[in-house]
Amino acid sequence: MERTISFTLNGKPASVRVDDERMLLWVLRSDLGLTGTKFGCGEALCGACTVIVNQQAVRSCSTPVKDVAGKHVMTIEGLGQNGLHAIQAAFVKHHAFQCGYCTPGMILSAYALLLKTPKPTADQITRHMEDNLCRCGAQVRIVDAIRDASGAPQGGVE
C-alpha cells in the first residue's frame, strides 16, 4: 500500500511516500540517496545492508519500510557526523577492511553490539559478527578494531 512513512533518519525527521511493503534498503539507497548501505545478497545472509533501527542491528534488505514507521533509523552516514565515531576510528587505525563493501554493515553491527555489551570478549564479538560476511578476509582486524573501540568512550548520534 502506498502511504507516507515517517521516521527519524540519522537524527533528523524523514518522510517518504512509498509502497510500504518495499524493503528499507532500496528506499534508503534509491529514494533517499543514502548509498552507504550496501546490497550484498538480498536475503539477509551477508550483513552488507545492516542498519540500526531503535538501537538494534537489522538487515535492511529484508525489513519492509513500514516496520520502521515512527522509529529511529541510523545508517553509516549517520554515524560520527561530528568526526569519526570510535568504531570508525578503530577500523581506520587497524585497517579493518580491504574492499570496503561490507564495512558499513560491519561497523553498524559492531555499533549495536557495543550498545548492548560495552566490553565484549573476542568470543562475544565473533559470535555477534558471525553472519556479517567479508570476502577479503579482514575478520581478524575487525575483531581487533571492535575490541579497541570498546575501550574508548562511546559516542554516537542517537
Add this chain to the structure above:
Amino acid sequence: MKPVDCLENGVQGLTRRELLTWAGPGLFLLFGADWFGNDPLSAQEPARLPARQGYPTDINAYLKIGPDGRVTCFSGKVELGQGCMTVLAQILAEELDVAYASVDVVLGDTDLCPYDMGTFGSMNVRNFGPALRGAGAQAKAILLQMAAEQLQAPADRLQVKGGVVTDPSTPGKSVTYGQLVQGKRIERHIEGVAPKPVTAYTIVGKPAPRKDAIDKVTGKAHYAGDVLLPGLLHARLVRPPAHGAKLKDVDTTAAEKAGARVVREGDMVAVLHERPDLADRAFGLVKAQFELPQPTVDDKTIFGHLLKTAPPFQNAGASGDMAEGEKASSAIVEETYLNSYVAHAPMETHSATVSIENGEATVWAGTQAPFSLRQQIAQALGFTPQSVRVITSYVGGGFGGKSSAQQAVEAARLAKATGKPVQVVWNRAEEFFYDSFRPAAVVKIRAGLTPAGKLALWDSQVVGAGEREAKPYYDIPTQRTVSAGGWQGGNPAGMHPFAVGAWRAPSVNTNTFARESHMDILAAKAGVDPLEFRLNHLSDARMRRVLEAAAKQFGWKSAKAPSGRGVGIACGVYSNACVATVAEVAVNRVTGHVQVKRVVSAVDVGMVVNPDGARQQVEGSISMGLGYALTEEVHFKDGEVLDRNFDSYQIPRFSWMPKIEIILIDNPATPALGAGEPPIITMGAVIANAIHDAAGARVLQLPMTPARILEVLRKA
C-alpha cells in the same frame, strides 16, 4: 574476454581523445612541440622512459603536480581492496621526495589514466611499480634541474624534502615543486635517470595509512552501483535457468502494466524501473519459456567428464630418463587429486552504471580491466573507443572474477536502447550463474622413492587447472609434468559447462594442493618428518628460508605423520614469490568438522612496499583459502548452477578464523612481486596435511567438507 593488445593503442599510450581531454580546462595545460599537431601514433617521440608492458613513456601520464604542491598519481590499476591506491602513492612519494599525505591517486579512469591491461596477477607493484618509479625519478631530476636554474645553484647541491627544494649553502633560499610546475605539464626530459636505491627509501618499505580508509568507514566510498543520475533506470534481465538453455517465448505484458519499461533486443530482454526493487517486482511478472539443454554433467560426474573431454596433453616440464627413474624407485606412490569449481563471490556483485550523451558513453563499472572494457563497450554500441570513458570507482572485491564485466555491456546496450542512464547490479544468483569459476580439475601424480628415501621419479598429469607451477621445484632427477586444458579459455567446447577463469592465483592453488599433499604422503612412506623430507629435496635458498622461518615461528617439532597433533606444512611458488605455511587443526571425528586453530605463513615476495598492506593480503589469503579448502564448491547439474546465495555456498566467517602469524622475509634485493596471491596457494595442502596428521585420514578432494572427511575416516 580477450585482453586488448597493448600495442594496438601505441606504446606511447595516448589516444587522440586522451590528448584532448588532457588539454581540457583545469586539468593540464598542454604545451611543447612534442605533442602539438602530431599524431602520437606516428610521431617519433624520443623514449622518455624505458618502454614497459605497454606503459606510456611520457612522465605526465603518471603524475601531475598542482600549484599547491599536491601530487596526483594516475594509474590504470583499480582499487579492489588490495591496497594499490596506498602503495602507488608510497612509490611516487618516495621517488619525488614529497610527503605521502600530499599524494592523491586517480585509478582506473580511461580518460585520465595511462593504459593498463588490468588489475590481476599481482602485477600492481611488480609491473606498474617500476614504470611509476621511473616516472617519479625522472620527474624529480627535472624538477631539480628547474630548481637549479631558479635558485642559481648546481642541481647536485640541492636537497628536497616534502616537495621543497633548498640550497643548503644558501639558507632561506628555496622553491617548491608547486611553484616550479604551476600545475602544468612537465615538458623537459632527462635520459637515463636511475630510480632511488632501496637503501635510501624512507616511505617505501614502511607501513602507510590506507588512502581509502576514511571513504570506506564513512560510507562515502562509491562503487559502480552507487552512482545515482537523474532519470536513472535500474534493469533486471531475463536469464536462462541453465547454461545452454534457449529462450523460446517471453511475455512481458504484466510487467509493463505494472509500470516498468521493457526492452527487447535480440536475446536480451530487460525490465527497467526507476527503483531497483520495483524493477525486481515487475520482473517477477515476466513469463519466459526456455528450451532446456540436454542433460550433460553435474558436480559429481564432472571429473570423469573432464578426463574425457580434455584436449591433448602439453609438456609442462621434463628432465631425466623416466625409465631410469622407475628403476631407481623402490616404492611408488600414486594418487589422484580432485578440485571442484570455486566461485569468486565478491561482496559487491557485478555492477555498472552507464550514461550516454551526445554520442559519448560514460561507464562506471566494477571491473578489473577498465581499458579492455572500454573496447568491449565501444564494440557493443558501435562507438569508437575514444567516445567511451570507463570510470572505475571503488571495486567491492574482484579476485579475478571482475576481469570480465558483462554487466557493463548490458547496461550500455540498455542505455542506448532507452536513451536514459541505466544501472545493472546483478543479484546474488546472477553473480553465481555468470561467474567465471576456478576450473574443476583432476591431478594425477605418480612418484618414486629410492630405498634411502630420496625422490627418484615424479610423473604428473594436470587436467583442467592449467600448468602454472605444476612442475615441482624439488630436486628430482627424473620428472615429467603434462597439462591439458586451463583456466585461460581455449578449452574444447563442452569441457566446462560454464565459464572458467582466473581465480586468485590461477592454476596454482590446485597444483600446490596436489603436489604438497603428495609430498606429505611420500614423507610418511619414507618415514621422514614432512619438513625434513621437503628440505632433503630443496636446494633453492629462498624456498628453504621460508620453510625454516615458518617452522621456527610455529615451533615445529620433528615427527612422522600422522602424529595426532594436527599440524601440517606446505610450501609453494607463485610468480617467483615463495611461501611456506604451517597450520594446526582440530578434527571432530563425529561431525567431520575441521577447526583451523593456528596458521603461520612465511612469505618472500621480494621488496615489500607496504608491510602492513602485505600482511593484510596474507590475512586475506588465509581467510579466503579456508573457504576453498573446507567448504567452497559450486553445485550444478546440466548447466544449472544450484548455488544462488550464501546459504548453500558457504564462505569463511568470523568463527573460522585461526590465530594468524605472518613472517615477511626481508628481501629487498628482489624486486617487489606482490603479495595478493602467493599466500593463498598453500592453504588446501596445509590443511589437508594437518587433517591427516590429526586423524590419520588423507582427503584427496577439495573442498574437504565434513562429509568427505567422515568418508575417509571410515576407510582409515
